């Protein structure tokens with residue numbers, strides 16, 4: 001399960017329209033974090049990367065709680081400057097957000113104390129201030145840990161089935177500790193940077209207690225430092241038998257002199273408290289392995305894990321892999337797609353269900369499989385005139401191979417051919433976000449959008465058709481979607497599409513959703529990533545293209561004129 005955050009954690013970003021707020025929201029979304037809303041006072045009604053913006057955390061909580069597709073907020077991360085942290089944190093805690101992550105540095109100590117007291121009163125937890133955040137590898141990131149999603153994915157090896165919990169008092173070293181552990185073949189359950197300030201929310205001992213309870217964690221690695229009593233308090237918990245999992249620690253600041261601040265506000269030795277020697281001795285007496293230099297930490301963790309026969313260690317083959325894939329595993333006499341034995345899938349799983357499985361990693365139920373089949377069938381061929389077919393047949397008529405001819409057709413599937421599926425889904429997603437953040441109904445937002453589009457002469461992708469006034473395929477797709485549990489009440493993109501149709505009808509210009517729009521709305525409601533929508537269209541169209549290429553090569557004369565040749569020259573004479 002990891003600690004504090006996982007795949008299902010619904011995250012609010014306060015300060016989402018700011019510089020870091022926007023940049024980090026993109027990274028968190030890319031990693032898979034479920035960001036459900038943002039806050040910047042005075043900016044309600046906007047959307048950042050499809051995430052609705054509210055004026056306050058209180059407003060976000062009330063709107064998102066009543067939205068059945070979200071249902072609430074589990075955590076908030078604050079990318080607001082130090083001076084605004086207290087107000088923003090009290091806003092979140094007052095709204096009932098149970099976990100608040102305070103990224104900013106230089107938050108006044110009095111403000112941190114006021115936040116601590118409000119959190120205690122409401123039973124909320126907070127991490128920071130001055131924290132890089134939390135990461136649960138393979139599940140979610142909140143804050144700045146790991147930088148780009150690609151690097152976070154590459155550096156931190158997810159638990160399988162267990163990993164080591166990392167607690168750090170240093171931001172940069174939280175990532176480095178998890179990175180070097182990964183290089184040594186150690187999997188990570190969660191990483192928590194508790195923050196560098198003197199007054200903090202969750203401290204090292206509290207986080208260790210959470211790792212103790214976590215079934216996915218079987219050892220704890222600590223990057224400690226001088227100052228305060230976090231390491232001593234952890235040692236106390238170990239002595240009392242409340243933390244029984246092995247602890248491997250490094251304590252930074254050995255050379256620091258008393259009274260000198262060592263990098264962080266919280267890292268200061270005052271009198272005899274918080275010394276390096278005192279912390280090392282307390283941890284060792286309590287049974288922890290404490291290494292002298294940071295470089296020794298990974299091997300010490302490996303040694304402890306090996307001694308326990310822990311499954312947090314990667315196999316030699318996993319460690320040596322130059323790159324990894326999460327799609328298909330091949331072993332002698334065994335092939336497993338997304339963790340499912342291919343022989344078991346064959347004959348029991350429809351092609352549509354298998355496509356859904358390989359694209360999302362999730363096994364759909366039978367009704368969703370049938371809906372995916374219907375989507376693929378609906379796009380198998382749209383006649384001889386679409387660009388993909390013209391391209392494939394033209395290339396085929398030159399004597400090119402089957403693969404080259406089909407590839408030519410596939411190459412023409414882009415933004416303006418097949419792209420309406422993704423464009424329409426993104427348009428509907430924006431409409432939903434605007435309705436959510438502005439408090440207006442989807443019908444009101446759709447009416448405003450249709451009015452704007454009419455005034456500017458723009459077109460909405462996925463609505464209307466040059467031949468069909470009532471597309472024969474959309475009715476059937478929506479029927480199957482309803483059977484799969486997606487109707488206007490449960491499928492928010494489908495509901496938004498219906499609102500747009502009503503808005504067009506209301507201005508006397510009925511413009512029904514077409515097959516591309518319907519597929520976009522349904523795939524979005526099925527939780528498929530919009531960036532693969534064009535791929536679904538390609539998967540569906542390949543059989544049609546193969547049929548056209550073979551027909552062209554077996555029935556027609558080579559170098560046939562396929563495209564209209566009616567053209568005139570208007571260059572220099």
Ligand SMILES: CC(C)(COP(=O)(O)OP(=O)(O)OC[C@H]1O[C@@H](n2cnc3c(N)ncnc32)[C@H](O)[C@@H]1OP(=O)(O)O)[C@@H](O)C(=O)NCCC(=O)NCCS
Pocket residue numbers: 014015016017018019020021039040041078079080081082084087088103104105130131132170171172
């Ligand atoms: C927190 C921090 C990252 C913000 O920096 P930033 O993104 O450059 O700041 P910006 O001014 O661009 O954005 C802040 C946003 O918060 C918004 N904001 C202010 N008060 C707010 C509140 N109560 N609720 C929500 N948003 C608020 C601002 O309006 C602003 O948005 P805008 O630009 O759209 O108006 C920066 O102040 C900081 O502390 N950096 C250091 C972080 C760090 O290193 N931490 C320790 C890791 S080890």
